[in-house]
Amino acid sequence: GAVVSQHPSRVICKSGTSVKIECRSLDFQATTMFWYRQFPKQSLMLMATSNEGSKATYEQGVEKDKFLINHASLTLSTLTVTSAHPEDSSFYICSASRDGWELFFGEGSRLTVL
Amino acid sequence: AQTVTQSQPEMSVQEAETVTLSCTYDTSESDYYLFWYKQPPSRQMILVIRQEAYKQQNATENRFSVNFQKAAKSFSLKISDSQLGDAAMYFCATGGSQGNLIFGKGTKLSVKP
Numbered sequence: 001g002a003v004v005s006q007h008p009s010r011v012i013c014k015s016g017t018s019v020k021i022e023c024r025s026l027d028f029q030a031t032t033m034f035w036y037r038q039f040p041k042q043s044l045m046l047m048a049t050s051n052e053g054s055k056a057t058y059e060q061g062v063e064k065d066k067f068l069i070n071h072a073s074l075t076l077s078t079l080t081v082t083s084a085h086p087e088d089s090s091f092y093i094c095s096a097s098r099d100g101w102e103l104f105f106g107e108g109s110r111l112t113v114l
Numbered sequence: 115a116q117t118v119t120q121s122q123p124e125m126s127v128q129e130a131e132t133v134t135l136s137c138t139y140d141t142s143e144s145d146y147y148l149f150w151y152k153q154p155p156s157r158q159m160i161l162v163i164r165q166e167a168y169k170q171q172n173a174t175e176n177r178f179s180v181n182f183q184k185a186a187k188s189f190s191l192k193i194s195d196s197q198l199g200d201a202a203m204y205f206c207a208t209g210g211s212q213g214n215l216i217f218g219k220g221t222k223l224s225v226k227p
Contacts (some may be wrong), residue, residue, distance in 0.1 A: 033216050043205060043217045044159075091157060097213040101147055105159035 003027060004096045006106035013084055014114055019111045021079045023094030029074035030096035035067075038091040038108075050077040084113040116141045118206050120218035127196045128226050130163075131138050135191045137206030147188050148182065148189045153203040153220075162204070165189065193223075201225045 003026040013019050023033055031052050036044040048069050049057040056069035066088075068080040077096075081088050093108045117140045139148065149163040165173045165182050172180050177194045179186035189208075191198055203222050207215040 004180060020178075022147075032213060043219045044215075046214055046216065049212065049214050093157075093159065095159075095215075098177045101164075101209075101213060103209075103215070 004030075004104045004106040006046065006092075006094055006109050008061065008109060009107060010110045010112075012037075012114065015085050016083055018080055018082045019084055020112060021071060021081075021092055021094075021111070023077045023079070023096065023106050025075045025096040025098070025104070029075045030077075030098060032097040032099070033071060033077040034062075035077075035079050036071060036093045036095070036104075038093060040091075044093060061063045084111070086113045089113045107113045116143070116208055116210065116216040118208055118216055118218035120206055120219045120221050122171055123219070124224070125191070125220045126224045126226060127200075129198060132192060132194045133196055133197055135193075135204055135206075135223070137189045137191070137218055139187050139206070139208045139218075141187075141208055141210070145211040146208055148180075149207040149209070149215065150178070150180070150189075150191045151205045151207060152200075153205060153217060153218075154185060155202075159205075163191065178214065196225050198225050 005008040005024045035047045038044045042100045050069045051072040053070045058064045071075045071077040089112050094106045117146040119138045146167045148165045152160045152162050157180045163178050165177045179192045203220045205220045207220040
C-alpha cells in the first residue's frame, strides 16, 4: 500500500533556531499534502494545506511566516518552524492525498524546543 | 465551518464484547466524507472506516461498522468482538472536497481482558 514518510521522527532544538520537517509520499504522487499539529492528549489540528507548485493555504490562526510550507515536488512537502520557541513543541503530522479521497498519514514528528 | 464532536472522552469494553463510540458533526459542505481513525501509542494514524456522505448504506469493515444518520449529523462507530489490540484513541473526522480533515477530540478506548 501507499506509504507516507516523515523525517525526522524526533527533533530537539534550541529556542530561536529553525527546524525543517519533511513529508514524502514514497510510492505515489501527491498533489496535495496536509500538515497537522497535535498537542499531548489532544486532537489533530489542521494547520495548512500544501499544494504542489503553489502557495500553501493556512488555517485561521496559523502564522504563515512562522510555519513555512514548501511543496516543491509531487512527492515532497516540507514544514519549517522558524525561530522556534518552547510553545512550538508539539507533534506534527502530515498526510498526503492520492486521487482526492485516499489519504495517508505520516508517522509524525515530535518537536521539542528547549 | 466544520465541527466534529465526540462526547465520550473515555470508554471501556470487555474483550469479545461490543462497544459503540459516538460522533456528531456539522458541515456546510454538500459533498463530504466521514472517517474514523485509530491512533495507538505509536501515534501513527490508522484509517478504521470511511463513509461517503452521499451513500445511504452504512459502511462496514470486518468487525467495524458505522451508523450514519445524515439528517441527525451523527456518525457512530461500532466495534464488535472487541480485541485487546483495539485499545487506542479513536478520532472521528470529516472532510470537504479538498480532503482536509477536521477531527473530533477523540475517545480513549480501553479493552479489558
